[in-house]
Amino acid sequence: MRNLRITSVVGVLAILAVAVCLIPAGAHLFEMRNKLALSPDSYMTVQSIYAGWALFGIAIFAALAFTLWHTVLVWRLPRGRWLSLASFLLLAATQVIFWAFTYPMNVLTESWTVMPLDLDAARRQWEYSHAASAVLTALALLAIVVGALAAARAGGAAAARLSGELTPPPA
Helix, strand or coil: CHHHHHHHHHHHHHHHHHHHHHHHHHHHHHHHHHHHCCCHHHHHHHHHHHCCHHHHHHHHHHHHHHHHHHHHHCCCCHHHHHHHHHHHHHHHHHHHHHHHHHHHHHHHCCCCCCCCCCHHHHHHHHHHHHHHHHHHHHHHHHHHHHHHHHHHHHHHHHHHHHHCCCCCCCC
């Protein structure tokens, strides 16, 4: 029973951490169309609102840690294992996108305080990389929710069998 409680708590923490990651990712996705239509000067002004958003890195780290921990805890439950692992891998993919496509634009623009020579290309890369990450984060949230529910259901049924609440039908 203790393992079931730990698994449930870790599952809830994983869901919460991934949900927090979806907040900034979703914001980027839904504002993208309007931001790409802005004039260069307006775009650079709007980009200044992201000062301090690096703190969301804490949520990313927590989501990666909790989804991986949940995967380990539910390893013997195939559905829970694969969905939890998928959530972890989807979140890891968002980091690949960030470091390969988003972060280089932050460096190029000195955190969007210096307008690059080719602003259109830079902002397209920055915006579309965030949009791709938002989609992957939403899929990661779906995967961990379904994985945690599957694990809880399987774990609850196993605990009930052990306690004698569910008895197999007579042969």
